[in-house]
Amino acid sequence: MIKVILTDIEGTTSSIDFVHQTLFPYAKAHMRSFLRENADSEELQQQLFEIERIEQDALSLDAAADVLERWIAEDRKVTPLKALQGMIWRQGYEAGELKGHVYADTPEYLRQWHAQGLKLYVYSSGSVEAQKLIFGYTAYGDLTKLFSGYFDTRVGGKRDVASYQAIVKQIGVPASEVLFLSDVGEELDAARAAGMATVQLIRDAKAVSFPAHAQASDFSKIVVPA
Structure with a gap:
Protein backbone atom coordinates (compact mmCIF):
# COMPACT_ATOMS: atom_id res chain seq x y z
CA MET A 1 0.00 0.00 0.00
CA ALA A 95 9.66 40.89 -8.56
CA GLY A 96 7.14 39.17 -10.86
CA GLU A 97 9.83 38.45 -13.45
CA LEU A 98 9.49 34.68 -13.05
CA LYS A 99 6.49 32.35 -12.77
CA GLY A 100 6.92 28.71 -11.73
CA HIS A 101 5.99 26.26 -14.48
CA VAL A 102 3.99 23.11 -13.76
CA TYR A 103 2.07 20.96 -16.23
CA ALA A 104 -1.71 21.47 -16.16
CA ASP A 105 -2.31 18.01 -14.69
CA THR A 106 0.22 18.56 -11.88
CA PRO A 107 -1.87 20.73 -9.52
CA GLU A 108 -5.02 18.70 -10.17
CA TYR A 109 -3.44 15.39 -9.18
CA LEU A 110 -1.29 16.76 -6.38
CA ARG A 111 -4.45 18.13 -4.81
CA GLN A 112 -6.32 14.88 -5.43
CA TRP A 113 -3.57 12.72 -3.89
CA HIS A 114 -3.27 15.10 -0.96
CA ALA A 115 -7.03 14.94 -0.38
CA GLN A 116 -6.82 11.13 -0.41
CA GLY A 117 -4.42 11.29 2.51
CA LEU A 118 -1.20 10.56 0.63
CA LYS A 119 1.88 12.39 1.90
CA LEU A 120 3.67 14.28 -0.87
CA TYR A 121 7.41 15.01 -0.96
CA VAL A 122 9.78 16.49 -3.54
CA TYR A 123 13.27 15.25 -4.40
CA SER A 124 15.12 17.36 -6.95
CA SER A 125 18.70 18.32 -7.73
CA GLY A 126 17.56 21.94 -7.44
CA SER A 127 17.81 23.40 -3.94
CA VAL A 128 14.90 23.16 -1.53
CA GLU A 129 14.63 26.94 -1.87
CA ALA A 130 14.26 26.62 -5.66
CA GLN A 131 11.72 23.81 -5.28
CA LYS A 132 9.52 25.90 -3.01
CA LEU A 133 9.70 28.82 -5.43
CA ILE A 134 8.60 26.75 -8.42
CA PHE A 135 5.60 25.40 -6.54
CA GLY A 136 4.92 28.63 -4.65
CA TYR A 137 4.62 30.91 -7.67
CA THR A 138 2.63 28.93 -10.25
CA ALA A 139 -0.20 30.08 -12.48
CA TYR A 140 -2.37 27.68 -10.43
CA GLY A 141 -1.56 29.31 -7.11
CA ASP A 142 0.68 28.31 -4.23
CA LEU A 143 1.09 24.52 -4.21
CA THR A 144 3.66 24.33 -1.41
CA LYS A 145 1.02 23.62 1.23
CA LEU A 146 0.39 20.25 -0.45
CA PHE A 147 3.88 18.96 0.36
CA SER A 148 5.06 17.48 3.63
CA GLY A 149 8.75 18.01 2.85
CA TYR A 150 11.51 18.62 0.32
CA PHE A 151 14.85 16.94 -0.43
CA ASP A 152 17.78 18.15 -2.54
CA THR A 153 21.41 17.16 -3.16
CA ARG A 154 22.22 17.56 0.53
CA VAL A 155 20.64 14.12 1.04
CA GLY A 156 22.85 12.71 -1.75
CA GLY A 157 22.95 12.23 -5.51
CA LYS A 158 19.73 11.29 -7.27
CA ARG A 159 21.28 8.20 -8.86
CA ASP A 160 22.59 6.85 -5.56
CA VAL A 161 20.64 4.16 -3.72
CA ALA A 162 21.81 5.58 -0.39
CA SER A 163 19.96 8.84 -1.09
CA TYR A 164 16.60 7.07 -1.26
CA GLN A 165 17.43 5.02 1.81
CA ALA A 166 18.17 8.27 3.67
CA ILE A 167 14.90 9.80 2.48
CA VAL A 168 12.72 6.94 3.73
CA LYS A 169 14.57 7.05 7.03
CA GLN A 170 13.77 10.75 7.38
CA ILE A 171 10.16 10.33 6.27
CA GLY A 172 9.73 7.45 8.69
CA VAL A 173 7.93 4.93 6.48
CA PRO A 174 9.03 1.66 4.86
CA ALA A 175 10.42 2.10 1.34
CA SER A 176 7.69 -0.24 0.04
CA GLU A 177 5.09 2.41 0.95
CA VAL A 178 6.77 5.09 -1.22
CA LEU A 179 6.07 5.69 -4.92
CA PHE A 180 8.83 7.63 -6.70
CA LEU A 181 8.02 9.59 -9.88
CA SER A 182 10.76 10.69 -12.27
CA ASP A 183 11.58 10.92 -15.97
CA VAL A 184 15.16 9.63 -15.47
CA GLY A 185 15.70 5.88 -15.59
CA GLU A 186 18.86 5.83 -13.47
CA GLU A 187 17.05 7.67 -10.68
CA LEU A 188 14.19 5.20 -10.86
CA ASP A 189 16.66 2.30 -10.77
CA ALA A 190 18.22 3.68 -7.58
CA ALA A 191 14.83 4.24 -5.95
CA ARG A 192 13.71 0.72 -6.82
CA ALA A 193 16.96 -0.72 -5.46
CA ALA A 194 16.11 1.07 -2.19
CA GLY A 195 12.74 -0.71 -2.17
CA MET A 196 10.43 1.98 -3.57
CA ALA A 197 7.73 1.57 -6.20
CA THR A 198 8.46 3.59 -9.36
CA VAL A 199 6.78 5.23 -12.33
CA GLN A 200 8.62 6.88 -15.21
CA LEU A 201 7.00 10.00 -16.68
CA ILE A 202 7.32 10.21 -20.46
CA ARG A 203 6.20 13.79 -20.98
CA ASP A 204 7.81 14.41 -24.38
CA ALA A 205 10.24 13.08 -26.97
CA LYS A 206 13.22 14.13 -24.83
CA ALA A 207 12.52 11.42 -22.25
CA VAL A 208 14.59 8.25 -22.66
CA SER A 209 12.31 5.27 -22.11
CA PHE A 210 13.20 2.75 -19.39
CA PRO A 211 10.58 -0.01 -19.93
CA ALA A 212 11.71 -1.81 -16.77
CA HIS A 213 9.58 0.71 -14.89
CA ALA A 214 5.87 1.43 -15.16
CA GLN A 215 5.36 4.45 -17.43
CA ALA A 216 2.85 7.29 -17.72
CA SER A 217 2.49 10.18 -20.15
CA ASP A 218 1.08 12.41 -17.38
CA PHE A 219 -0.19 12.19 -13.81
CA SER A 220 -3.70 11.13 -14.87
CA LYS A 221 -2.24 7.86 -16.16
CA ILE A 222 -0.54 6.96 -12.88
CA VAL A 223 -2.11 4.13 -10.91
CA VAL A 224 -1.24 4.47 -7.22
CA PRO A 225 -1.17 0.98 -5.66
CA ALA A 226 -3.64 0.80 -2.77
Missing part, protein backbone atom coordinates in the same frame (compact mmCIF):
# COMPACT_ATOMS: atom_id res chain seq x y z
CA ILE A 2 1.41 3.36 -1.05
CA LYS A 3 1.26 6.08 1.60
CA VAL A 4 3.85 8.51 0.20
CA ILE A 5 4.51 9.95 -3.26
CA LEU A 6 8.02 11.30 -3.80
CA THR A 7 8.31 13.32 -7.00
CA ASP A 8 11.06 14.74 -9.14
CA ILE A 9 10.48 18.15 -10.77
CA GLU A 10 12.15 18.51 -14.20
CA GLY A 11 10.33 16.40 -16.78
CA THR A 12 7.93 15.15 -14.11
CA THR A 13 5.86 17.96 -12.57
CA SER A 14 7.40 20.68 -14.71
CA SER A 15 8.99 21.26 -18.10
CA ILE A 16 12.71 20.65 -18.50
CA ASP A 17 12.73 23.58 -20.92
CA PHE A 18 11.50 25.94 -18.18
CA VAL A 19 14.55 25.16 -16.07
CA HIS A 20 17.10 25.18 -18.87
CA GLN A 21 15.67 27.97 -21.03
CA THR A 22 14.26 30.30 -18.35
CA LEU A 23 15.69 29.66 -14.88
CA PHE A 24 19.31 28.88 -15.74
CA PRO A 25 19.75 31.89 -18.08
CA TYR A 26 18.09 34.17 -15.50
CA ALA A 27 20.51 33.01 -12.79
CA LYS A 28 23.51 33.41 -15.07
CA ALA A 29 22.45 36.90 -16.14
CA HIS A 30 22.11 38.06 -12.54
CA MET A 31 24.92 36.07 -10.87
CA ARG A 32 27.69 38.71 -10.88
CA SER A 33 25.48 41.57 -9.74
CA PHE A 34 23.96 39.36 -7.03
CA LEU A 35 27.39 38.42 -5.68
CA ARG A 36 28.49 42.06 -5.58
CA GLU A 37 25.28 43.33 -3.98
CA ASN A 38 25.26 40.62 -1.28
CA ALA A 39 28.99 40.18 -0.73
CA ASP A 40 28.72 40.94 2.99
CA SER A 41 25.87 38.56 3.77
CA GLU A 42 26.67 35.56 5.95
CA GLU A 43 24.60 33.25 3.76
CA LEU A 44 26.54 34.24 0.64
CA GLN A 45 29.87 33.91 2.44
CA GLN A 46 28.95 30.34 3.42
CA GLN A 47 28.31 29.45 -0.22
CA LEU A 48 31.54 31.12 -1.37
CA PHE A 49 33.42 29.06 1.22
CA GLU A 50 31.88 25.89 -0.25
CA ILE A 51 32.85 26.95 -3.78
CA GLU A 52 36.45 27.48 -2.66
CA ARG A 53 36.43 24.11 -0.93
CA ILE A 54 35.25 22.36 -4.09
CA GLU A 55 37.69 24.25 -6.33
CA GLN A 56 40.45 23.95 -3.72
CA ASP A 57 41.44 27.56 -4.29
CA ALA A 58 40.88 31.02 -2.79
CA LEU A 59 38.64 33.01 -5.13
CA SER A 60 37.75 36.65 -5.64
CA LEU A 61 34.08 37.46 -6.29
CA ASP A 62 34.72 37.67 -10.02
CA ALA A 63 36.64 34.39 -10.01
CA ALA A 64 33.80 32.76 -8.05
CA ALA A 65 31.35 34.12 -10.63
CA ASP A 66 33.46 32.57 -13.40
CA VAL A 67 33.28 29.20 -11.62
CA LEU A 68 29.53 29.49 -11.11
CA GLU A 69 28.92 30.40 -14.75
CA ARG A 70 30.99 27.39 -15.81
CA TRP A 71 29.02 25.16 -13.48
CA ILE A 72 25.76 26.48 -14.93
CA ALA A 73 27.00 25.70 -18.47
CA GLU A 74 28.00 22.21 -17.32
CA ASP A 75 24.71 21.72 -15.43
CA ARG A 76 26.70 20.73 -12.34
CA LYS A 77 24.66 19.33 -9.45
CA VAL A 78 26.61 21.05 -6.68
CA THR A 79 24.96 22.45 -3.58
CA PRO A 80 26.49 25.99 -3.49
CA LEU A 81 25.45 26.63 -7.09
CA LYS A 82 21.92 25.39 -6.44
CA ALA A 83 21.70 27.50 -3.27
CA LEU A 84 22.82 30.68 -5.04
CA GLN A 85 20.51 30.04 -7.97
CA GLY A 86 17.66 29.70 -5.50
CA MET A 87 18.48 33.07 -3.91
CA ILE A 88 18.57 34.77 -7.32
CA TRP A 89 15.35 33.12 -8.45
CA ARG A 90 13.59 34.25 -5.28
CA GLN A 91 14.29 37.85 -6.24
CA GLY A 92 12.94 37.15 -9.72
CA TYR A 93 9.75 35.50 -8.47
CA GLU A 94 9.10 38.22 -5.90
Whole structure:
Protein backbone atom coordinates (compact mmCIF):
# COMPACT_ATOMS: atom_id res chain seq x y z
CA MET A 1 0.00 0.00 0.00
CA ILE A 2 1.41 3.36 -1.05
CA LYS A 3 1.26 6.08 1.60
CA VAL A 4 3.85 8.51 0.20
CA ILE A 5 4.51 9.95 -3.26
CA LEU A 6 8.02 11.30 -3.80
CA THR A 7 8.31 13.32 -7.00
CA ASP A 8 11.06 14.74 -9.14
CA ILE A 9 10.48 18.15 -10.77
CA GLU A 10 12.15 18.51 -14.20
CA GLY A 11 10.33 16.40 -16.78
CA THR A 12 7.93 15.15 -14.11
CA THR A 13 5.86 17.96 -12.57
CA SER A 14 7.40 20.68 -14.71
CA SER A 15 8.99 21.26 -18.10
CA ILE A 16 12.71 20.65 -18.50
CA ASP A 17 12.73 23.58 -20.92
CA PHE A 18 11.50 25.94 -18.18
CA VAL A 19 14.55 25.16 -16.07
CA HIS A 20 17.10 25.18 -18.87
CA GLN A 21 15.67 27.97 -21.03
CA THR A 22 14.26 30.30 -18.35
CA LEU A 23 15.69 29.66 -14.88
CA PHE A 24 19.31 28.88 -15.74
CA PRO A 25 19.75 31.89 -18.08
CA TYR A 26 18.09 34.17 -15.50
CA ALA A 27 20.51 33.01 -12.79
CA LYS A 28 23.51 33.41 -15.07
CA ALA A 29 22.45 36.90 -16.14
CA HIS A 30 22.11 38.06 -12.54
CA MET A 31 24.92 36.07 -10.87
CA ARG A 32 27.69 38.71 -10.88
CA SER A 33 25.48 41.57 -9.74
CA PHE A 34 23.96 39.36 -7.03
CA LEU A 35 27.39 38.42 -5.68
CA ARG A 36 28.49 42.06 -5.58
CA GLU A 37 25.28 43.33 -3.98
CA ASN A 38 25.26 40.62 -1.28
CA ALA A 39 28.99 40.18 -0.73
CA ASP A 40 28.72 40.94 2.99
CA SER A 41 25.87 38.56 3.77
CA GLU A 42 26.67 35.56 5.95
CA GLU A 43 24.60 33.25 3.76
CA LEU A 44 26.54 34.24 0.64
CA GLN A 45 29.87 33.91 2.44
CA GLN A 46 28.95 30.34 3.42
CA GLN A 47 28.31 29.45 -0.22
CA LEU A 48 31.54 31.12 -1.37
CA PHE A 49 33.42 29.06 1.22
CA GLU A 50 31.88 25.89 -0.25
CA ILE A 51 32.85 26.95 -3.78
CA GLU A 52 36.45 27.48 -2.66
CA ARG A 53 36.43 24.11 -0.93
CA ILE A 54 35.25 22.36 -4.09
CA GLU A 55 37.69 24.25 -6.33
CA GLN A 56 40.45 23.95 -3.72
CA ASP A 57 41.44 27.56 -4.29
CA ALA A 58 40.88 31.02 -2.79
CA LEU A 59 38.64 33.01 -5.13
CA SER A 60 37.75 36.65 -5.64
CA LEU A 61 34.08 37.46 -6.29
CA ASP A 62 34.72 37.67 -10.02
CA ALA A 63 36.64 34.39 -10.01
CA ALA A 64 33.80 32.76 -8.05
CA ALA A 65 31.35 34.12 -10.63
CA ASP A 66 33.46 32.57 -13.40
CA VAL A 67 33.28 29.20 -11.62
CA LEU A 68 29.53 29.49 -11.11
CA GLU A 69 28.92 30.40 -14.75
CA ARG A 70 30.99 27.39 -15.81
CA TRP A 71 29.02 25.16 -13.48
CA ILE A 72 25.76 26.48 -14.93
CA ALA A 73 27.00 25.70 -18.47
CA GLU A 74 28.00 22.21 -17.32
CA ASP A 75 24.71 21.72 -15.43
CA ARG A 76 26.70 20.73 -12.34
CA LYS A 77 24.66 19.33 -9.45
CA VAL A 78 26.61 21.05 -6.68
CA THR A 79 24.96 22.45 -3.58
CA PRO A 80 26.49 25.99 -3.49
CA LEU A 81 25.45 26.63 -7.09
CA LYS A 82 21.92 25.39 -6.44
CA ALA A 83 21.70 27.50 -3.27
CA LEU A 84 22.82 30.68 -5.04
CA GLN A 85 20.51 30.04 -7.97
CA GLY A 86 17.66 29.70 -5.50
CA MET A 87 18.48 33.07 -3.91
CA ILE A 88 18.57 34.77 -7.32
CA TRP A 89 15.35 33.12 -8.45
CA ARG A 90 13.59 34.25 -5.28
CA GLN A 91 14.29 37.85 -6.24
CA GLY A 92 12.94 37.15 -9.72
CA TYR A 93 9.75 35.50 -8.47
CA GLU A 94 9.10 38.22 -5.90
CA ALA A 95 9.66 40.89 -8.56
CA GLY A 96 7.14 39.17 -10.86
CA GLU A 97 9.83 38.45 -13.45
CA LEU A 98 9.49 34.68 -13.05
CA LYS A 99 6.49 32.35 -12.77
CA GLY A 100 6.92 28.71 -11.73
CA HIS A 101 5.99 26.26 -14.48
CA VAL A 102 3.99 23.11 -13.76
CA TYR A 103 2.07 20.96 -16.23
CA ALA A 104 -1.71 21.47 -16.16
CA ASP A 105 -2.31 18.01 -14.69
CA THR A 106 0.22 18.56 -11.88
CA PRO A 107 -1.87 20.73 -9.52
CA GLU A 108 -5.02 18.70 -10.17
CA TYR A 109 -3.44 15.39 -9.18
CA LEU A 110 -1.29 16.76 -6.38
CA ARG A 111 -4.45 18.13 -4.81
CA GLN A 112 -6.32 14.88 -5.43
CA TRP A 113 -3.57 12.72 -3.89
CA HIS A 114 -3.27 15.10 -0.96
CA ALA A 115 -7.03 14.94 -0.38
CA GLN A 116 -6.82 11.13 -0.41
CA GLY A 117 -4.42 11.29 2.51
CA LEU A 118 -1.20 10.56 0.63
CA LYS A 119 1.88 12.39 1.90
CA LEU A 120 3.67 14.28 -0.87
CA TYR A 121 7.41 15.01 -0.96
CA VAL A 122 9.78 16.49 -3.54
CA TYR A 123 13.27 15.25 -4.40
CA SER A 124 15.12 17.36 -6.95
CA SER A 125 18.70 18.32 -7.73
CA GLY A 126 17.56 21.94 -7.44
CA SER A 127 17.81 23.40 -3.94
CA VAL A 128 14.90 23.16 -1.53
CA GLU A 129 14.63 26.94 -1.87
CA ALA A 130 14.26 26.62 -5.66
CA GLN A 131 11.72 23.81 -5.28
CA LYS A 132 9.52 25.90 -3.01
CA LEU A 133 9.70 28.82 -5.43
CA ILE A 134 8.60 26.75 -8.42
CA PHE A 135 5.60 25.40 -6.54
CA GLY A 136 4.92 28.63 -4.65
CA TYR A 137 4.62 30.91 -7.67
CA THR A 138 2.63 28.93 -10.25
CA ALA A 139 -0.20 30.08 -12.48
CA TYR A 140 -2.37 27.68 -10.43
CA GLY A 141 -1.56 29.31 -7.11
CA ASP A 142 0.68 28.31 -4.23
CA LEU A 143 1.09 24.52 -4.21
CA THR A 144 3.66 24.33 -1.41
CA LYS A 145 1.02 23.62 1.23
CA LEU A 146 0.39 20.25 -0.45
CA PHE A 147 3.88 18.96 0.36
CA SER A 148 5.06 17.48 3.63
CA GLY A 149 8.75 18.01 2.85
CA TYR A 150 11.51 18.62 0.32
CA PHE A 151 14.85 16.94 -0.43
CA ASP A 152 17.78 18.15 -2.54
CA THR A 153 21.41 17.16 -3.16
CA ARG A 154 22.22 17.56 0.53
CA VAL A 155 20.64 14.12 1.04
CA GLY A 156 22.85 12.71 -1.75
CA GLY A 157 22.95 12.23 -5.51
CA LYS A 158 19.73 11.29 -7.27
CA ARG A 159 21.28 8.20 -8.86
CA ASP A 160 22.59 6.85 -5.56
CA VAL A 161 20.64 4.16 -3.72
CA ALA A 162 21.81 5.58 -0.39
CA SER A 163 19.96 8.84 -1.09
CA TYR A 164 16.60 7.07 -1.26
CA GLN A 165 17.43 5.02 1.81
CA ALA A 166 18.17 8.27 3.67
CA ILE A 167 14.90 9.80 2.48
CA VAL A 168 12.72 6.94 3.73
CA LYS A 169 14.57 7.05 7.03
CA GLN A 170 13.77 10.75 7.38
CA ILE A 171 10.16 10.33 6.27
CA GLY A 172 9.73 7.45 8.69
CA VAL A 173 7.93 4.93 6.48
CA PRO A 174 9.03 1.66 4.86
CA ALA A 175 10.42 2.10 1.34
CA SER A 176 7.69 -0.24 0.04
CA GLU A 177 5.09 2.41 0.95
CA VAL A 178 6.77 5.09 -1.22
CA LEU A 179 6.07 5.69 -4.92
CA PHE A 180 8.83 7.63 -6.70
CA LEU A 181 8.02 9.59 -9.88
CA SER A 182 10.76 10.69 -12.27
CA ASP A 183 11.58 10.92 -15.97
CA VAL A 184 15.16 9.63 -15.47
CA GLY A 185 15.70 5.88 -15.59
CA GLU A 186 18.86 5.83 -13.47
CA GLU A 187 17.05 7.67 -10.68
CA LEU A 188 14.19 5.20 -10.86
CA ASP A 189 16.66 2.30 -10.77
CA ALA A 190 18.22 3.68 -7.58
CA ALA A 191 14.83 4.24 -5.95
CA ARG A 192 13.71 0.72 -6.82
CA ALA A 193 16.96 -0.72 -5.46
CA ALA A 194 16.11 1.07 -2.19
CA GLY A 195 12.74 -0.71 -2.17
CA MET A 196 10.43 1.98 -3.57
CA ALA A 197 7.73 1.57 -6.20
CA THR A 198 8.46 3.59 -9.36
CA VAL A 199 6.78 5.23 -12.33
CA GLN A 200 8.62 6.88 -15.21
CA LEU A 201 7.00 10.00 -16.68
CA ILE A 202 7.32 10.21 -20.46
CA ARG A 203 6.20 13.79 -20.98
CA ASP A 204 7.81 14.41 -24.38
CA ALA A 205 10.24 13.08 -26.97
CA LYS A 206 13.22 14.13 -24.83
CA ALA A 207 12.52 11.42 -22.25
CA VAL A 208 14.59 8.25 -22.66
CA SER A 209 12.31 5.27 -22.11
CA PHE A 210 13.20 2.75 -19.39
CA PRO A 211 10.58 -0.01 -19.93
CA ALA A 212 11.71 -1.81 -16.77
CA HIS A 213 9.58 0.71 -14.89
CA ALA A 214 5.87 1.43 -15.16
CA GLN A 215 5.36 4.45 -17.43
CA ALA A 216 2.85 7.29 -17.72
CA SER A 217 2.49 10.18 -20.15
CA ASP A 218 1.08 12.41 -17.38
CA PHE A 219 -0.19 12.19 -13.81
CA SER A 220 -3.70 11.13 -14.87
CA LYS A 221 -2.24 7.86 -16.16
CA ILE A 222 -0.54 6.96 -12.88
CA VAL A 223 -2.11 4.13 -10.91
CA VAL A 224 -1.24 4.47 -7.22
CA PRO A 225 -1.17 0.98 -5.66
CA ALA A 226 -3.64 0.80 -2.77
